[in-house]
Amino acid sequence: MSKGILYDATLCIGCKLCEKGCAERNGLPYDDNVAAEQKQSEHKLTVVLTKNDKFMRRLCMNCEDPTCASVCPVGALQKTAAGPVTYDPSRCMGCRYCMLACPFSVPKYEWSKALPLVRKCDMCSDRVAAGKQTACAEACPTGATKFGDRDALLAEAKERLAKSPDQYIQHIYGVNEVGGTAVLLLSSVPFDDFGYKTDISTEALPLLTYRVLSHIPDLVTIGAVALGGIWWLTNRKNEVAAAEGRPESSKP
Numbered sequence: 001m002s003k004g005i006l007y008d009a010t011l012c013i014g015c016k017l018c019e020k021g022c023a024e025r026n027g028l029p030y031d032d033n034v035a036a037e038q039k040q041s042e043h044k045l046t047v048v049l050t051k052n053d054k055f056m057r058r059l060c061m062n063c064e065d066p067t068c069a070s071v072c073p074v075g076a077l078q079k080t081a082a083g084p085v086t087y088d089p090s091r092c093m094g095c096r097y098c099m100l101a102c103p104f105s106v107p108k109y110e111w112s113k114a115l116p117l118v119r120k121c122d123m124c125s126d127r128v129a130a131g132k133q134t135a136c137a138e139a140c141p142t143g144a145t146k147f148g149d150r151d152a153l154l155a156e157a158k159e160r161l162a163k164s165p166d167q168y169i170q171h172i173y174g175v176n177e178v179g180g181t182a183v184l185l186l187s188s189v190p191f192d193d194f195g196y197k198t199d200i201s202t203e204a205l206p207l208l209t210y211r212v213l214s215h216i217p218d219l220v221t222i223g224a225v226a227l228g229g230i231w232w233l234t235n236r237k238n239e240v241a242a243a244e245g246r247p248e249s250s251k252p
């Protein structure tokens with residue numbers, strides 16, 4: 001059965017122990033300065049955002065049908081049956097298409113390293129394969145981050161919404177977004193307050209890409225796809241560059 005993570009922001013106290021547990025599992029440094037950073041990066045694979053007295057986690061959504069994997073020319077990114085979307089650095093050729101394709105702007109690049117890799121949360125795939133929960137879920141003292149079977153977590157999320165309708169926005173983020181994600185979110189404030197897109201497609205983006213391509217006549221396919229791809233990638237390049245606060249000259 002496919003695994004998932006349920007993050008319930010109403011139970012979160014902002015202690016950031018999930019961030020710390022994630023850093024330890026991924027061999028990344030973690031101190032007060034890193035804790036104060038309010039964005040995901042190549043050295044911070046998950047972040048607990050704070051706004052007034054509200055919190056919201058961001059991490060790779062480990063999509064059910066991930067766009068990052070669908071655009072990777074060498075299969076470095078893979079959706080596993082267990083749920084995690086894994087990354088194989090030995091396959092990665094550094095094209096960074098995954099960064100441009102991800103609808104949640106998750107993958108980050110180790111720009112400052114001589115042999116840079118793409119970094120993202122892989123839902124602790126090694127731990128999951130060993131029958132353990134994710135490091136962030138294990139570290140969470142309140143149950144705000146919970147690991148388990150996605151179906152069971154989804155049922156639990158629905159139950160929480162039904163039991164306490166005034167406590168929650170009546171939406172489970174990740175059920176339908178981009179065809180569904182392994183990470184499910186509950187919140188008392190609108191998800192877009194924390195930068196989550198709420199006008200996002202409910203269909204898997206790889207499926208949409210396939211449908212568009214299958215309606216283009218063969219003779220114009222190559223040119224159209226190339227032009228469409230260039231336009232789309234250029235557009236995403238600007239978005240990625242802006243999101244990362246990088247100058248024009250160092251865009252991917």
Ligand code: SF4
Pocket residue numbers: 060061062063066067068069085101102103104105106107120
């Ligand atoms: S959130 Fe982005 S990086 Fe993560 S699995 Fe989905 S498409 Fe890939």
Ligand code: SF4
Pocket residue numbers: 021022023025026045046059120121122123124134135136137
């Ligand atoms: S699932 Fe693992 S890699 Fe992903 S945020 Fe949690 S601890 Fe980090």
Ligand code: SF4
Pocket residue numbers: 011012013014015016017018019048055057139140141142143144145
């Ligand atoms: S460890 Fe749990 S309670 Fe603490 S910030 Fe992370 S999700 Fe929130």
